Amino acid sequence: MTAFETKDYSKLIGMAGFSETLLKNHFTLYQGYVTNTNTIADTLARMRKETKGATPEFSELKRRYGWEFNGMRLHECYFENLGGKTPINPESKLAAQIHKEFGSYDEWALDFKATGAMRGIGWAILYQDLVTGRLQNVWINEHDVGHPACCLPILVMDVFEHAFLTDYGLKRADYISAFFQNINWQAAEARLKVS
Numbered sequence: 001m002t003a004f005e006t007k008d009y010s011k012l013i014g015m016a017g018f019s020e021t022l023l024k025n026h027f028t029l030y031q032g033y034v035t036n037t038n039t040i041a042d043t044l045a046r047m048r049k050e051t052k053g054a055t056p057e058f059s060e061l062k063r064r065y066g067w068e069f070n071g072m073r074l075h076e077c078y079f080e081n082l083g084g085k086t087p088i089n090p091e092s093k094l095a096a097q098i099h100k101e102f103g104s105y106d107e108w109a110l111d112f113k114a115t116g117a118m119r120g121i122g123w124a125i126l127y128q129d130l131v132t133g134r135l136q137n138v139w140i141n142e143h144d145v146g147h148p149a150c151c152l153p154i155l156v157m158d159v160f161e162h163a164f165l166t167d168y169g170l171k172r173a174d175y176i177s178a179f180f181q182n183i184n185w186q187a188a189e190a191r192l193k194v195s
């Protein structure tokens, strides 16, 4: 089985509002998800060959896989939608869809920031529903729970404490402001599947 490879996001170092220490620690944490995803996939493949599919160990690893895989993939989405230097282009397809769904960019941003500022650790994610094409801001508590079915992450914001504590302490709102100043809107828009 082909292993997932760790992607290099070191080009984000130097981004305003994110220290090198914070980013490097976050990259290391992300690498852990990639490693664990591969380890679990290999172990499950071996257990299948050994006809151990009906064991509690197989079940628990199957459950764990969603946590590790989503931890890997959501971090990739997060890092890839950072590093931008310009605000959203009001003429862009994504801006038009945000406007259609939320009334204005500001209304959308208010909702997305409020979602990210909720108590608890998790993710704020702007999804596109692939069935209707509509956009929605969703809170994800744990990597493996609560993802809306048939929806694609368009913009992902990590609000686990490791994403901001080093630089901002408990001032999560300041971190969210820094995140907004660095959104790579082109990367987010490229994820849209339904126009």
Ligand SMILES: [Fe+2]
Pocket (backbone or CB within 6 Å): 026, 029, 075, 158, 160, 162, 163
């Ligand atoms: Fe994270």
